[in-house]
Amino acid sequence: MSKVKSFQLIFFVMIVLCILFPFIGQTSTNNSDDEKKPGLIKIELEDELGKDEMPAVGFLHDLHTQASDGDCTVCHMEKDNTIVFEFKRTGEKASMDFYHDQCIACHTEKKASAKKTGPVADQCGACHVAGEPEGSLREKISFDKSLHFIHESSERIKGMDLSAKDNCSACHHKYNEKTKEIFYVKGEEESCFYCHKSEKKDETRSIQEAAHDSCVACHQSFKAKSIAIDAGPVTCDGCHDNEKIKKIKKITDIPRLKRNQPDEVAITGWKADDQTKKNYMDAVAFDHKFHETAAQSCKDCHHETLKKCNDCHGAEGGEQKGGFVSLGQAMHKQDSTRSCIGCHKDFTKSADCAGCHSLMPASNSNPESCKTCHSIPPVQLESKDPAQAAKTALTDLSSNYTIVAEDKIPETVVIDGLADEYKPSRFPHRKVVQAIAKRVEKSGMANAFHKDQAGLCMGCHHNSPKTLEPPKCASCHSKVVPGQGDGSDAIFDGGLDGRPGLKGAYHGQCITCHQKMDIKSVVATDCVKCHEAKK
Known part of the structure; x- marks a missing residue:
């Protein structure tokens, strides 16, 4: 092959590669570990890209924070x-043009100083990479009771009133619509989420913007004063990296x-003064103090405001401020962890409870459970202070747990109905x-809802009276499933009504x-381990 033809072939291959891979050699946020970091921010000016528009930019925020030595004012301005x-x-x-002028000018300046920098004007593809930036693995940080106490007990954080014993006013505030100023009211502190939602609404900033403005700015102020300890993170991964979140100090003994x-x-x-109260369920005795210890935040239950539940959720629903959800629905909704029933149901997924509750049908409700909560009849509320009536009912509830005498519990049960290949199970x-x-x-x-140990029997001996x-398992589960042949060999081989055979019932329940x-x-x-093999 002549040198001319060889050169033509090489030149042709280079053209093809340039067409297929136009940005070879340029730095990209895609296909790198950086795209999975919490500091990846998608910059996109338009909701929809036209065919002539460049792709969105995956901006590595933490990388730029490091390059600016943690000085936020390099990219962010100050106001008030x-x-x-x-x-x-x-x-x-x-x-x-605004982004291009600012970003490229900074990169060009650093490049002129022989410093490591980002792409410049002729490297569009280094920032605008084809394909959507996949987004970061940014974890939401939970400002739970422990983290709240760390801030509340900090002597470095000062409130608006320096003479006050606490520093609640450093973060909690209300907003005066007329004067456009924030102010603090003692005893009316609420969650930031109540006003600042996930998206900006009217003139109220989103929770993301409000939190970064307040939290990061506060942390930066400590850093500016060379206070290394208790300063708090100023980078994205400091709050949103899963491994770093795990390292945040956890306080267990937190004062109420x-x-x-x-x-x-x-x-x-x-x-x-309701004349029809006899048509309602008995009132619920609610142990608010106990539930505070079980919840990580007031917001777990009080999802929109710290007002009473029935301020928004009426007895018969129909109010817009409560989302047209009645009080009964709000308390009994099974698929919401903010409701009583939903939260309790979620609790039964723990290892201590799941052995019995995981096998129970979701729709299987026990009328006896209603009485556990609805324990204050109207006549009691009319005769004494409601809080005192609730306290009395709760005291009675906790003292009514009945233990079954040991000699009433069979020590060993021999299961031999299916003994064949194996010996009977003891x-x-x-x-x-x-x-x-x-x-x-x-x-x-569990003590409250299992009023006596006899009720625990129903975990295994289900669908029978307490x-x-x-009755024995074989009373309901047959060795041979009707119409199925010897269905006892199948773990969940149901009969005509979907009921498992005896062997399936034993193994399904126990395993x-x-x-x-x-x-x-x-x-x-x-x-x-359960039944020895026959020799």
């Missing part, structure tokens, strides 16, 4: 002694946060019952319970 978290502006609308809340409260849909019945009871007794909620002498309760001593594949 606070940093404005918009790029090089204080409210003006950004444009393509007082905000004029009651210890006990009677929750009801009817009012004192089930340590009393040991298992007492182990379950021990788990229940350490939970205040009794210390329940599932062991797995859900995280019992390591008996694994599902260890058959001889």
Whole structure:
């Protein structure tokens, strides 16, 4: 092959490569570890890109923070002694030319100084990479009770009133619509989320903007004073990287946060002068103080405001401020962790409870449970202070747990109905019952709803009345499933009504319970642990 033809071939290949890969050699945020970091921010000026528009930019915020030695004012301006978290502006609308002028000018300046820098004017593809920036693995940080206490107890954080004993006013405030100023009212502190939503609404900033403005600016002020300890993070990964979140100090012994809340409260849909209150359920005795210890934040229940639930959710619904959700619906909605039933249902997923509750049908409600909460009849509320009535009902509830005498619990149950390849199973019945009871007794909620140990029997002996002498499993689960042949060999081989055979019932109940309760001593594949093999 001649030199001319070789050169033509090489030149042709280079043209093809340039067409297919126009930005070879340029730095991209895609296809790198950087695209998974919390500091990746998508910069896109238009909602929809036209065919002639360049792709969105994946901006590595933490990388630029490091390049500027943590000085936010390199890219962000200050207004009223606070940093404005918009790029090089204080409210003006950004444009393509604006970003190009500011970013490229900075990169060009650093390049002239022989410093490591980003792309310049002739490297469009280094920032505008084809394909959507995938977004970062930015974790939401939970400002829970522990983190709140760290801030509340800090002597470095000062409130608006320097003479006050606490520093609540450093963060909590209200807004005066007329004067356009913030002010503080003691005893009316609420979650930032109540006013600052996920998106900006009217003139109220989003929670993201408000939090970064307040939190990062505060942390920066400590850093400016060379206060290394307690300064708080100023980079994206400091708050939004999962591994760094795990390293945040956790305080376990947290004093109760007082905000004029009651210890006990009677929750009801009817009012004192309501003539039809006899048609409502009995009032609920609610242990507010106990639930404070169980929740990580007031917002877990009070999702829109710290007002009483029935201020927004009426007895019969129909109010716009409550989303047309009645009080009964708000308290009993099963798929919401903000409701009582939903939260309790979520609690039953824990290892101590899941052994029984995971096998129960979702729609299976126990009328006895209603009485556990609805325990204050109208006549009691009319005769005494509601809070006192609630306290009395709660005291009675916690003292009514009945223990079954040990000699009433069979020590060993021999299961031999299916003994064939294996010997009969000697089930340590009393040991298992007492182990379950021990788990229940350490939970205040479980104690309240399981009023006596006899009720625990229904976890295994389901669909039968509560009794210390329940029917045998074979009473409902047959060795041979009707119409299915020998269905007892299948774990969940149902009969005509979907009921498993006897072997399926035993294995489904026992193995599932062991797995859900995280019992390591008996694994599902260890058959001889429960029944020895015949020799």
